[in-house]
């Protein structure tokens with residue numbers, strides 16, 4: 001029997017392995033099973049080349065638990081190892097300063113195991129003793145047994161073993177007894193080994209016989225040795241892709257489309273990506289892209305490996321060229337990974353373009369489910385924006401879909417304002433903003449629906465991409481102001497009459513309710529009598545701040561609304577006439593008093609018009625201040641009259657309520673009162 005120390009410079013590497021790899025102990029099984037797969041594949045290759053002449057026979061890899069002996073065994077019938085090979089591959093750990101290295105990179109140690117040929121040694125994370133029993137496939141080879149108890153000392157001896165191949169026997173240590181549980185092992189195998197190319201048996205198939213379950217003499221195979229992505233796309237049907245999706249994500253809804261990736265130059269990549277229906281953030285969390293290396297599962301956190309928006313896709317990627325056993329930061333800077341990532345982005349865009357071109361109807365039908373994904377891609381990846389801008393769709397309030405180009409054509413003639421800016425109107429809530437949409441449509445304008453999670457960012461981006469264009473929410477001003485044309489409409493009321501109507505309405509918006517300012521506009525007679533709008537800029541800033549980020553101070557500001565009174569509406573004329581009848585006398589009383597004060601003030605100001613602030617005589621300044629005070633006094637009194645009139649006038653209140661109602665802002669008691677008043681008025 002040979003005795004020796006395994007080839008590391010340090011006294012004892014195993015405590016180091018155990019300590020640093022604590023978080024991810026389960027991967028030892030992935031490492032051992034993939035070694036068994038490698039050994040089996042090597043044997044097949046040798047057979048193909050004629051270098052192995054024996055019978056291949058059954059190649060199933062078997063995992064066995066022995067709870068009494070507390071062992072877990074991985075057996076294969078692959079190439080096996082000769083004594084020399086055990087010495088070379090197992091005893092000589094490939095790099096000498098393993099301990100230093102692990103110390104330095106302890107956070108990334110999980111990823112390092114396989115990379116530095118420490119895969120086999122990960123067995124010591126869970127074992128107090130490991131035995132390797134192996135007989136090489138070489139003719140006449142003697143079987144060999146290697147035992148190591150976790151110190152660098154090992155023993156190596158010749159033994160009898162009939163079958164070709166290798167058994168790795170782990171004597172599971174006390175801290176790791178979870179790995180003696182059948183369910184735990186089953187879970188790990190399902191996670192990492194589900195698609196390995198050699199059959200893997202764990203336990204036996206069972207059958208119900210006479211009311212109880214009996215074991216059959218047949219392996220229970222846990223893997224699918226030829227998963228769909230390894231097959232030729234030409235041989236596959238739509239159903240196959242759907243079935244494979246179910247295999248990957250049993251609980252998920254049917255996907256929208258799939259892409260079969262199959263590249264062998266300049267890197268090797270296969271895989272199938274699915275476009276899921278993304279309805280909520282929850283879906284995004286649950287089902288992820290799985291990354292494989294030669295059918296061995298590596299990870300399902302592909303962030304940083306593929307562009308972020310692609311992480312919304314589902315499916316599998318398999319590439320032996322992605323250096324999977326190194327750290328994430330290394331991966332992100334790896335040029336192969338970058339190329340792969342760019343390639344996938346392009347393929348995804350191509351596939352969408354193809355579906356759009358070949359079957360627009362289907363594409364439109366699925367657009368609402370696809371939109372979040374595509375918009376996310378356009379916002380976050382410049383490389384995706386370009387191709388996607390050819391097939392991304394706008395949807396309008398009539399549920400019609402347009403490409404960017406088509407939509408521009410549609411609105412180019414009608415929605416340019418006097419400065420030649422093309423104005424895109426949109427709604428975030430087609431029901432809540434219905435009356436505004438109506439008046440835009442009455443003018444022959446079109447309104448887009450932009451009610452998605454990302455649309456606020458999307459709109460900002462589109463504004464930066466589209467030339468001489470501007471997006472405004474349809475309720476952010478009266479329609480004539482949103483798209484200002486040259487013509488201006490005559491007003492039925494004089495400026496003075498308009499000014500008198502302000503307090504009549506303003507009284508219905510006490511300060512406590514937020515920041516409402518009444519303005520009069522000369523709109524069409526057929527437009528709404530009263531409208532409540534919120535400035536686009538302010539609203540967008542507040543919406544952005546609600547999403548967090550640098551704009552968050554806007555969130556602190558109160559909401560600011562304009563109450564737009566249509567000076568040309570017949571009902572407003574009626575209010576005006578009513579006001580004339582009831583208040584004229586009283587108002588004129590104040591106006592008579594105001595007139596001389598205002599005249600005097602105007603004269604004084606005229607006299608001082610060309611002077612600088614410091615050149616104006618103090619006496620004049622005092623006089624103006626005094627006049628202002630008096631003017632204000634009378635104005636306040638006059639406004640009180642108007643305010644009182646406005647509050648007593650049922651039509652004013654009714655119009656205000658209707659405006660609030662069409663913005664979804666009339667609630668509770670006020671709503672109740674409105675309903676009662678409406679009935680009275682009828």
Ligand code: ADP
Nearest residue numbers: 035036039080081089114117118119120121166
């Ligand atoms: P890697 O798999 O990256 O080469 P490992 O530490 O996992 O590193 O394995 C070291 C070497 O031990 C392998 O390259 C292989 O030569 C040998 N080996 C391990 N397990 C087996 C096995 N089941 N059958 C044959 N050879 C094996």
Ligand code: MG
Nearest residue numbers: 031035119120
């Ligand atoms: Mg290995």
